[in-house]
Amino acid sequence: MAIYDNSGCLSRRGTPLRAFDDHASASDSAAFASERYGRATVPYRCDRCSRWHLCPRDRHTPSHDCFACSKRSYETEAGAERRAAILEEEQGVRLRIYSCPDGDGWHLTSKAW
Numbered sequence: 001m002a003i004y005d006n007s008g009c010l011s012r013r014g015t016p017l018r019a020f021d022d023h024a025s026a027s028d029s030a031a032f033a034s035e036r037y038g039r040a041t042v043p044y045r046c047d048r049c050s051r052w053h054l055c056p057r058d059r060h061t062p063s064h065d066c067f068a069c070s071k072r073s074y075e076t077e078a079g080a081e082r083r084a085a086i087l088e089e090e091q092g093v094r095l096r097i098y099s100c101p102d103g104d105g106w107h108l109t110s111k112a113w
Contacts, residue, residue: 009049019051026052059086068102080106
């Protein structure tokens, strides 16, 4: 069952995100949203509230807190590149990616190219 999240999770527009208690409910809602609105949507588990939210597939970049340095760590190089491109488009900040020295995925940095 979907509810509006009361844990403070907000969309990038500042509106409360819908939250789901389990993956199955989130997946069903993602399929419905994809069909209804014509934009592929996927569920993801939130690191902040541990519930499930929805995200447009083209914006989905799975990440977690790096076990070694606490920076956001992206699971794949392609995911980190996509997140860097999204941030450049939306915020005008140019970032580069680099492999985590501790082997925990990929990080972003604004340090000199």
